[in-house]
Amino acid sequence: MGYYRYDVLCEIRERGLEQPIGFDGHSSRSINEMMAKITKLRENEIYKHTHCHPDCIKRGCGKLCVMDGLHKFSCVHCLMEISGEKEKAMNALNLPTVCPETPVDGSAFCDIHCKALCEKGFEILGLRDFLLHCGANPSNYTKDDRKKVRARTIELSLLIGENVKTPSAIANYTSRNLIDKVTRKDPSAFDRAEEIPEEMTCTKDLGNAQQLRGHSRGILAMIEGGGIIRSWCHIYRSESLSQAALFVIAFFLMKFRELQESQWASQKFYLSYDNMCQLANMKIWRSPLPLTDKEGSRLNILSNMWTQNITKIIDVLHINNHKRESCKTLYNPDLMKNEFEDGNSMVCEATFSWLGKYKKIINSLPKTRFEFLLHRLIIHRNQYTEYCYRVTTVKIVYWK
Ligand SMILES: [Zn+2]
Ligand SMILES: [Zn+2]
Ligand SMILES: [Zn+2]
Numbered sequence: 001m002g003y004y005r006y007d008v009l010c011e012i013r014e015r016g017l018e019q020p021i022g023f024d025g026h027s028s029r030s031i032n033e034m035m036a037k038i039t040k041l042r043e044n045e046i047y048k049h050t051h052c053h054p055d056c057i058k059r060g061c062g063k064l065c066v067m068d069g070l071h072k073f074s075c076v077h078c079l080m081e082i083s084g085e086k087e088k089a090m091n092a093l094n095l096p097t098v099c100p101e102t103p104v105d106g107s108a109f110c111d112i113h114c115k116a117l118c119e120k121g122f123e124i125l126g127l128r129d130f131l132l133h134c135g136a137n138p139s140n141y142t143k144d145d146r147k148k149v150r151a152r153t154i155e156l157s158l159l160i161g162e163n164v165k166t167p168s169a170i171a172n173y174t175s176r177n178l179i180d181k182v183t184r185k186d187p188s189a190f191d192r193a194e195e196i197p198e199e200m201t202c203t204k205d206l207g208n209a210q211q212l213r214g215h216s217r218g219i220l221a222m223i224e225g226g227g228i229i230r231s232w233c234h235i236y237r238s239e240s241l242s243q244a245a246l247f248v249i250a251f252f253l254m255k256f257r258e259l260q261e262s263q264w265a266s267q268k269f270y271l272s273y274d275n276m277c278q279l280a281n282m283k284i285w286r287s288p289l290p291l292t293d294k295e296g297s298r299l300n301i302l303s304n305m306w307t308q309n310i311t312k313i314i315d316v317l318h319i320n321n322h323k324r325e326s327c328k329t330l331y332n333p334d335l336m337k338n339e340f341e342d343g344n345s346m347v348c349e350a351t352f353s354w355l356g357k358y359k360k361i362i363n364s365l366p367k368t369r370f371e372f373l374l375h376r377l378i379i380h381r382n383q384y385t386e387y388c389y390r391v392t393t394v395k396i397v398y399w400k
Contacts, residue, residue, distance in 0.1 A: 001028055004369065007376045008034050015041075035372040042375055046254045047382055049228045053389035060225020060343040064336060065255075066272040066315065067248065068348035069239040071218035072359045075370045077236075078103050078110035079130070079214050081150065083157035093190045095243065096236030098214055102366040103127070108213075116160040127212060141212055181290040189284040190242040219374075220244060222251050223351050225344045227385045229378045230255075241279055248279075249289065252305055264301045270311045270336045272345040274318035277327045311335055315345035354381070 008031055012019060020037070023030050052061055078099040082090060090097045101110035108130040109117065117125065124133045131138045134152040136145030182189050217239060221232040231251050235243050248271065256264055273279055288303035302309075314322060314331040322328060336343045358377060362370055 001031070004031050004035065004372065007372070008038070011038055011376070032368050035368045038375065039368070039371045042371075043233075044254070046222075046230045046251065046258075047228065047378060049224070049226075049230070049382065049386070051386045051390065052226070053386070056226035056228070056386075056389050058340065058342045059227070059347070060270070060336070060340045060345075061228065062224060062226075063268070064225035064270045064272065064340060064343045064345065065222055065230070065251070066225065066345055066348050067220065067222050067244070067251075068274065068352070069218050069220050069235060070348075070352050070355065071239070072352075072356050073219050073362055073370075073374070074215040074217065075100075075234060075363070075365075075367050076103060077101060077214040077216060077367070078113055079108045079149065079153050080110070080113040081153045081157045083154055084162050086162065087154070087157075093242050094240050095190075095246075096240075098236050100216070100234065100236065100367065102368070103213065112164065113160070116164040117156060120159050122156060122159065131212065138212055182284065185290045186283065186287070189282075190245065191283050192278075192281050220247050221348065221351070222247070223347050225340065225347055226389075227344075227347055227351065228382050229351060232374070232378070239275075241275070241282055244273070244275070244279055245282055245284055252310070253291070253299070253302065256302055256305075261298070261301075265308070267309055268311065269309055270313055270340075270343070272313045272315045272333070274314060274321075276312050276314045276331045277322060277324065280312055280331075313345065315348075317346060317349070351381075 005025060009025060012034070019025075020034065023034055025031070049061070078101045080099040081087065082097040082099070087097050099110060099113060101112065103109055104111055104114055104125075106127060107114055107125045108127045109125055114125050117123070124130050128138045131141070131145070131149060134145075134149045136148050217235045217237055219232050220235050220239065220243065222230050224230055231247075231254070233243075233247050233250075252269070255269070256267070259267060285306040289305070291299040291303045312331050313333050313335050314327065316333045319328060319331070319333060322331075333343075333345050336345070355377070358373075362373055365373060
């Protein structure tokens with residue numbers, strides 16, 4: 001607890017926040033609430049990078065954005081599903097229908113859903129008991145068992161009805177607003193634009209582990225060529241293209257906010273992703289993005305950012321896995337060589353080999369602490385990266 005207390009206080013100081021009313025800095029309850037608040041703030045911003053170094057720029061700082069999934073991290077979540085109309089809509093978009101909240105100790109469900117189920121007279125809430133109730137075998141949990149459990153949770157979710165405010169797993173990608181807009185305009189926006197014949201697809205292993213509890217599938221991170229981590233979000237079920245697309249849009253909207261509006265139209269970025277060919281093949285990019293904000297049409301300039309502002313590449317290592325010739329030309333990492341000879345599209349691999357070391361600690365934490373600890377690690381890492389550039393006597397070996 002001492003660690004969280006100290007770092008929560010650091011965060012309050014760094015943000016220049018007043019100590020919020022009710023925050024005593026001692027009880028785990030008030031610290032937990034503060035960590036949840038910080039996460040809400042964090043979801044709407046990108047990590048700051050104030051002390052840049054010429055060597056950092058050389059590697060692609062600010063311009064080369066590398067996105068990759070780190071599947072080692074997984075956060076336990078409630079087994080409840082979103083149901084009814086919402087579920088249909090989410091399924092159609094290939095977006096996760098899970099409740100991301102932390103289950104109550106020993107239970108299959110989070111606090112909100114335990115209460116909602118109890119109110120409806122359903123009281124088998126213990127994890128093992130619930131799995132048995134669904135006809136699954138907790139000692140030898142299979143994919144079929146998982147299906148049975150899902151079918152039962154969907155029934156239960158219909159039982160509790162849509163009045164219970166289910167926390168949404170997509171809240172961490174971007175505002176619900178944006179998704180609503182995207183889908184209202186074109187319900188098939190997240191479909192593939194062209195079917196690629198099976199033998200022609202450049203596949204990526206997005207696996208699916210069978211675990212008793214619900215687990216997130218990892219995190220998706222955006223790291224700039226210089227090594228600064230700028231943003232991350234959870235991924236649920238699988239590293240689906242819909243989730244990646246939303247993360248990209250949300251990230252670049254925040255990135256543009258760092259710039260003068262007059263620079264928006266002409267600003268060029270490189271985006272590297274190992275599954276770029278599939279991502280770029282989504283319908284959502286074929287027409288302008290439905291972006292508007294409170295002030296009206298200001299964001300309109302950015303609705304063509306995918307074609308106008310972003311050069312798409314696949315990193316040096318992964319390009320070899322892409323069998324199609326078109327991938328090698330369209331998304332060739334050499335496209336950035338003119339501007340960044342030392343552009344580092346492998347920056348995620350190096351960063352993840354460091355971050356992965358915290359896997360055991362982070363994965364054992366409930367959602368609030370998982371998110372807060374990861375957030376603080378990233379802040380410390382970014383400060384260390386800046387320090388390494390500044391102090392040339394410290395060899396920067398880990399991102400070679
Ligand atoms: Zn930099
Ligand atoms: Zn829940
Ligand atoms: Zn490909």
